[in-house]
Amino acid sequence: MRHKKWLTTVAASVMALSVLAGCGSNNSGESNGSAATGSNGAANGGKQFDNMELNVAVFQGGYGREYWDTIAADFMKDYPGTKINITASPKIAELVRPKIVAGNPPDFMYIAGSDNTPILAGLIKDKALLDLSDVFNAPAEEGGAPLKDKIIPGVLESRSSSPYGDGKVFLAPYNFGVMGLWYNKTMLDDKGIAVPKTWDEFIALNATAKENGRALFTYQGLYPGYLEEMIVPSIYNVGGQEALDQFYNYDPEFWKSDTFKQVWGVLGKIASEDNALMKGTIALNHTQAQTAFMQGKAMFIPNGTWFEDEMKDAPREEGFQFGFLGAPAFQADQPAVAMTLIEQMVIPAKAKNPELAKEFLKYLYSDKSVKLNAEKSKGVLAVKGAADQAKEFISESTYNVYKAVDNGMTTVNGAFKSVAKGSKYNPNDEVFKPISSIMNKQMTIDEYSDKLYKIYTDIQQELKDNGAAE
Template identity: 85%
Template sequence: MKSKKWFTTVAASVVALTMLAGCGSNNKENPSSASPSASNSPSPSASASASPSTGAKQFENMELNVAVFQGGYGREYWDTIAEDFMQDYPGTNITITASPKIAELVRPKIVAGNPPDFMYIAGSDNAPILNGLIKDKALLDLTEVFNGPAEEGGAPLKDKILPGVLESRSSSPYGDGKVYLAPYNFGVMGLWYNKTMFDQKGLSVPKTWDEFFALSATAKDNGRALFTYQGLYPGYLEEVIVPSIYSVGGQEALDQFYNLDPEFWKSDTFKQVWGMMERIATEDNALMKGTIALNHTQAQTAFMQGKAMFIPNGTWFEDEMKDAPREEGFQFGFLGAPALTPDKPAMAMTNVEQMVIPAKAKNPELAKEFLKYLYSDKSVKLNAEKSKGVLAVKGAADIAKEYISESTYNVYKAVDSGIVTVNGAFKSVAKGSKYNPSDEVFKPISSIMNKQMTVAEYGDKMYKIYSDIQDELKKNGDQE
């Protein structure tokens, strides 16, 4: 898709492994399973010709072991694209292992020096395994894959990827311009509302936080609270917090936040943004009763049943909740994140999931060929059909249009109409650190929401944690 605003804040990195990625953190998919696919040649050492479109390539090793996260996007796409690849590359044999807890399955193999050849890792529970591979510099350099042609005689593969993605920390984690993590599906995140209700009542979508809070009385008149969120997983609140940080303090403030600068927690940006969270917690009818004790599906169902006017979520929302009960006539509406002042544009957060090839993969050459194959138009379309996902490539939303809902398509296209996207990734902490920045930042917000902690107390706590992290980095010689 030709986009005017995608990754506007290119210096900020794409959120790589939020707990929201593909609704990975809370997915209730089937247990782990492996799917060995039939090979046209039983010998792993045999050579094979690539498909005519990719030239006559020979692969000394014909076996490819692929491990994928089985989250909100399911696994059908992976099984199908593997079959297609084997047909186009006669003699190859791909074995797919899929699980919501994929990290538990691959960790022993990685430790033993026998990792899968190719991995798609997502979901907060699986994040540490990927972070560990980054810290250990145990991922294969994929720069040549993206600098090379997408197809024989064609333009470089990197030209197909959405602007800013390969340059961000989520793809180039060491800041040296080299790509170690390949982008997969991307999502757009922010606040959602019932479009039917807004249309019937003649309500305007709030463009600022003041307009958001002004709707509290309307919400009460219509028998609902103003806001709810996935209480047991406060990381969902980043979808409004991160854009708000940028709205108030710009790129400088966002860099402070993600680069673990303790001074962020003494800034006016922090006080304004987290002040909104405290306002939601304390104002009458702003936060739906019982929110803090709800998991993601419970909070999302309550919202759809008309118990709250707004909820944060991403573009997978509608498909994930396709069978959930809802109030009559309910339609998904997306507004992104309101601005702090009327002179600022509406914003939305984005995240990109990642695919990697371990440095110790037994078959890196076939793994790289498989990676390239995933970016073909055929694969982009198949991914939309089977998983309802949209790859982080130009034009993907239009390719996927016939397989995703109109409202989801409109969310992706809304960025072209002026919604500014913002994104980021936390700087890596020292190896062996007890701190996980995302958990440290977002989990304590529950204490603000249940009025057990003030914003000032939270800020003091975070200042100390960020300071401790910086001390650890200095001791380890990792300070940038």
């Protein structure tokens, strides 16, 4: 599943930040790499480390694990004598949490997936991550420009990488995804149905959807965080960066604002209008909802650029083609907006082998690794030109989404500011989980607003008590 933790907001009309991340695989396991005995040490001049063994933990989702196994093998060849042990699982947090609590974390972690990312929030809150600034300030190649110059502009400066706002990098960017609403392009083209440019046009398509034997909309019901992909762009569309700052920085007044009323009003219409929400949506996991959409049971669904590869083997209606529209605007003269997201890699502060972990991290940004990542995972690394390097390995429709952003599609991203240490609140859960109660009509939007107003007030008080309020 997609990764969902951001720690600041940025909006741009260039290829900016940040998927989620791919979604679930049911396989997990460990791979113990053998120390390479060859003489291919040209990349590092036979560099030696006090500890030549590295323990790596990675999320195994829609991107799979083949890239990690392959890049680890390549690293061991280029760094003779090293040994990399890889643990991969869709539920990687469950595997590493006991080790972190015991003070014996993996040396390197790639954490993604909605069920796993709270552990990252905890590490940030506890200031338990290693400062990686020196990795990005060092030359990417011998005598060359610093590694930070290869990263997509704005990423390292944002709180997605620099969570404390002090310019120090604690979270290294991995794959980035573009997110919004998807549809069956073949179906819309064949029926002469125009892609909705506004939310009013979107809601008006409910009748058309019914005529074509499907609901208007579905989403990954057990994981309502996917709705972020339409909510966040819509907040920006209505209220701009100021409204996003309110939302992500816990201003209680956001929940009484006109921006909130307009954006959540769309959800209210989907919940209340007959046929708008596909029946049974609330109880579906991500693969079930996505399969139902591809089988023609709903016209639209939120997801990211990993969608097509993740569901490559899923059944679908005849002629199905992926189409992407971002999030519709509220006014006809406003552009559609897409959300972007970057997955993150970290080195725990208590890692036993931080120096080798840093060397491995730097290796992941090599041109060879960027292309290998595209080949094996169908992912696009958050480095300049990665989409073009990945072109031969990703579908034309997915490539076109990346290039649309590259060529000026308005994008937005953000994440919640860190809560106070010891806080009882997980902002993502507090905001998104209750939306299920709105969609199944157990909670009104006004009740939801009152609930979140109180929670934001409490979080602000916690930050003030901890001396962390801005």
